[in-house]
Amino acid sequence: MKLATPTYDLKNYSSVYEPREDTFLLLDALELENVYLKNLKPLFALEIGSGSGVIISSLSFIFEEKCLYFATDINPEACLATLNTASLNKCNVEVLNTDLSSGFINGIFDLLIFNPPYVITESEEYYTQAINKSWAGGNQGREVIDKFLRKLPEILSKRGICYLLLLKANDLQDVSNVVGKLGFKSKIILERKIIGEYLFVMKINR
């Protein structure tokens, strides 16, 4: 099945991340996993850092109304953009303005997606303005990623699956070791070299 890219319009949301290669690589990964995911029948799906909301809306093209969709973003304008994109695509998404998944009770999400801020920057970059939170990853691009990984065991349900976007420079082997210590398996399911960036999608589950 070819997944259609959801409609979006960000002209009124200037501090929100415009979908680009990393976004599309995650969309391609979901398309690749389409049959697997349909068999998994996730009941609760969460996208952390949903930005425009394109990815969480596209999930509704896979599961239609047989899944409950949730999204969070630390940037309030991204939360509004996500709701707007969801409604343009006639998809019901519940949105929370929060840090990662803070506020949700533990162990509910069967499907989790995160395209984090992954660019290597100074730590302070992240805090300067709202749009910087979409890319500034601090030391090794890993500051938000590592915080997220530590929370994985409490976010995912027992059968939960996570798709995480990473950059080669984030040190894939090390990420894999970190999640391994938390009791998860990981596997690279898709990669793409674009100008200046080498992008990967890691699939993580118990």
Next chain:
Amino acid sequence: MKLLTHNMLSSKCLKNVNVGYPLSIKVEEMITSVVDFNPEFIARIIPKLEWNALKQAVNEVGKDSCLPNNLIENFENDEDFLKKVHHVLLEIEIVNGCLVCPETGRSFPINNGIPNMLLNEDEV
């Protein structure tokens, strides 16, 4: 924010809060929308719910009469019951208001349907 989401939120993220569940709801603006009813889907959601928290939420938004006090047996086959749960979970939306931590009274605003669960540094 739908009442479904309320069922999944807690203020345990605040330091010194033990359970932080369920949050109480203060409604300023609420709407009711129509969502397609799928009985099998609702029957899959029900075992994942905290029934008491849902009861409390329904009570706080002023729709108390719609649900029984306890989860009924064989709910899978009770279309009437499933419809009621469908309605309270998915069709009632809090547009503006707030969620309040049961232990500390800390309030989390809901604006444009979006709860703000961001914490200040000294709260974590």
